[in-house]
Amino acid sequence: MTTSTAPSTTPSTAPPALSVRDLSVVFRTPTRVVHAVDGLSYDVAAGEVLAVVGESGCGKSVTSTAVMGLLPPTASVGGSIRLGGRELVGADESELRDVRGRELAMIFQEPMTSLNPVLTIGRQVGEVLRRHQGIGRRAARERAVDLLDLVGIPAPAQRARDYPHQLSGGMRQRVMIAIAIACDPAVLIADEPTTALDVTVQAGILEVLQSLRERLGTAIVLITHDLGVVADIADRVLVMYAGRGVEQAPVDELFGTPRHPYTRGLLGAVPVPGRRRAEGERGRLQEIPGLVPSLTEQPDRCTFQPRCSYADERCGEQRPALRVLRAPRERDERQEGYERYGHGRHEAACWYPVPVHPEHPEHPQYAERPERSEHPERPERPERPERPEQEAAS
Ligand SMILES: Nc1ncnc2c1ncn2[C@@H]1O[C@H](COP(=O)(O)OP(=O)(O)OP(=O)(O)O)[C@@H](O)[C@H]1O
Numbered sequence: 001m002t003t004s005t006a007p008s009t010t011p012s013t014a015p016p017a018l019s020v021r022d023l024s025v026v027f028r029t030p031t032r033v034v035h036a037v038d039g040l041s042y043d044v045a046a047g048e049v050l051a052v053v054g055e056s057g058c059g060k061s062v063t064s065t066a067v068m069g070l071l072p073p074t075a076s077v078g079g080s081i082r083l084g085g086r087e088l089v090g091a092d093e094s095e096l097r098d099v100r101g102r103e104l105a106m107i108f109q110e111p112m113t114s115l116n117p118v119l120t121i122g123r124q125v126g127e128v129l130r131r132h133q134g135i136g137r138r139a140a141r142e143r144a145v146d147l148l149d150l151v152g153i154p155a156p157a158q159r160a161r162d163y164p165h166q167l168s169g170g171m172r173q174r175v176m177i178a179i180a181i182a183c184d185p186a187v188l189i190a191d192e193p194t195t196a197l198d199v200t201v202q203a204g205i206l207e208v209l210q211s212l213r214e215r216l217g218t219a220i221v222l223i224t225h226d227l228g229v230v231a232d233i234a235d236r237v238l239v240m241y242a243g244r245g246v247e248q249a250p251v252d253e254l255f256g257t258p259r260h261p262y263t264r265g266l267l268g269a270v271p272v273p274g275r276r277r278a279e280g281e282r283g284r285l286q287e288i289p290g291l292v293p294s295l296t297e298q299p300d301r302c303t304f305q306p307r308c309s310y311a312d313e314r315c316g317e318q319r320p321a322l323r324v325l326r327a328p329r330e331r332d333e334r335q336e337g338y339e340r341y342g343h344g345r346h347e348a349a350c351w352y353p354v355p356v357h358p359e360h361p362e363h364p365q366y367a368e369r370p371e372r373s374e375h376p377e378r379p380e381r382p383e384r385p386e387r388p389e390q391e392a393a394s
Contacts, residue, residue, distance in 0.1 A: 016043035017219035018187045022079040025066050034295045036062040038243040046217040051230040054240035057292055060223045064189045068106050069096035102132050105180035109192040115164040121175045122160025128182040147178040151208050170201035191223045206233050239263045242293045242303040249346040259353035262304045314351050322349040
């Protein structure tokens with residue numbers, strides 16, 4: 001692992017570390033066909049954190065599993081997934097195995113199911129290094145201790161001799177991160193990495209991720225239901241609905257002026273600024289009335305239309321494509337490559353995006369509705385959880 005490079009957290013001018021284009025994933029079973037992901041595109045640059053949010057079943061995990069090349073044989077994948085210029089869609093299993101762990105790694109919600117209960121954690125971290133880097137047992141053990149230290153495990157040499165059950169949930173998640181970053185991957189996918197943890201332990205894990213992107217320039221794709229987590233760490237946010245990307249924007253802009261009615265609904269649960277969050281309350285995504293659409297059909301309309309109180313005939317007849325609503329600011333454009341990879345862009349797939357300025361409604365319906373006569377109150381960034389001193393190992 002190279003710790004000497006200290007890339008900026010600002011999206012770089014380099015090509016994206018991971019570039020997903022027009023990704024589709026279809027599961028075919030004897031009884032049904034599920035279009036789990038449909039035409040999804042995103043980029044994530046070195047040192048950048050892209051948060052992926054959306055209701056349960058919208059395709060967040062399937063997308064990540066597709067990127068990792070770990071989908072079951074019932075899935076067919078279309079489009080392109082480029083990792084540092086290398087195409088992964090269609091790559092053979094041995095190539096993917098080589099990429100996984102070395103250039104691309106993933107951490108999951110529940111580390112206990114991924115760790116081997118009968119091996120010490122030092123051994124488990126060391127095994128990854130031996131497998132991918134071919135180093136000896138002693139060197140692997142020493143590197144494992146360094147890695148445990150890097151992810152903030154106190155007394156790492158001693159802890160390396162512990163078994164998973166001897167550690168707290170937060171410490172186990174740190175071990176999983178150490179395993180994931182053992183070979184200094186360019187891209188780390190974190191699927192709900194803090195969901196099973198309480199809010200103070202969660203903050204410690206976010207700090208580890210933050211330091212990875214700052215110190216090692218790791219590009220991070222973070223899947224979460226937690227808006228507090230998004231506010232804490234993300235640079236940009238991709239909102240998914242029914243297998244598609246429906247909005248994508250820099251994090252402040254998404255919280256400040258969400259343009260898709262679906263995103264506005266999701267953000268309804270943003271904690272009120274100044275109000276201390278109650279124990280266990282995390283600013284989860286809001287439940288939106290109505291049913292999540294079935295993914296077995298691909299209707300020729302906006303998939304959110306049946307749940308959208310602002311939809312009209314057009315929404316029920318034509319599917320809106322993702323379009324750029326705001327190009328990068330002038331300042332961003334001066335940064336070569338910034339616009340090219342969409343870092344500063346705000347995009348939404350809606351015929352009638354929520355207006356930014358209430359005095360210039362883009363659709364008469366917004367003006368007609370009493371609740372839209374003024375621009376709806378802008379949700380603020382959720383409150384940050386308090387930082388713990390140092391979470392204790394059990
Ligand atoms: N192996 C499979 N066969 C058929 N359908 C599948 C398979 N795996 C996932 N799906 C379907 O793909 C859709 C997307 O699932 P996915 O797990 O990606 O959702 P998600 O957004 O990650 O949800 P959650 O937030 O609950 O984890 C769901 O409708 C799910 O039922």
